[in-house]
Amino acid sequence: MKGKVLIAVFHNFALSLKGIHRMILYNITWVTEAAVEETLIDYLRSTFIPSVIADGSMHSPVLHRIEKGAQEEGVSLALHFFADQSTDIDEYWCGLGAKHIATLIGKFGNRVMGFATTMRRIEL
Template sequence: MIIYNTTFSVPKKLQEAFIDFIRDEYIPLSIQNNLLVEPRLTRVFSMDENGDTSYALEFKVFTIEALEQWNSTTGKELRLLISSKFGQEIQGFATLLHTVEL
């Protein structure tokens, strides 16, 4: 199992709008084709000097190939959507994590 995590830096003035957007638009579009599953949004326990907060949005995906397929279609659409909605005010970076069985 692979965890696809995107961490977003969100200005204080946009936090409510960002959470609404993630819940109402981003997650439903992300999971509609069943390539990404089990969405989870968490707030990072840190704040920068401007009062911005970071949020980590995580999904599970079964293979790298499935993630690549998602990124070339739905992911591309979502990057354009978030950019059109928030411009350059919200920035994100993605991390791939692999579950280690203990």
């Protein structure tokens, strides 16, 4: 019986992973100076990410530090969310998204800048 349960759990996990491949990846790249990096990360963790998740349009956030070349200055962070459909991202921006960004700009001013990219996975 244990083997059947394990197979069923693995099968459901595999199906859930397969579903992730069909989702839309929404990336926001933040660029800031090194002196602001930890404050920005704290803000993203404590305020920005929970606010986006609470909206319900996007889920499964992941934050990455982008490796930089020796000549590059500053710090770049990539914040990924998944959305089930691209319209979920549109709904976010038409709803609370603009407010979330305005709050971030109010806190950091021109010390942080960002740009967003929406991506859809291509099966190989």
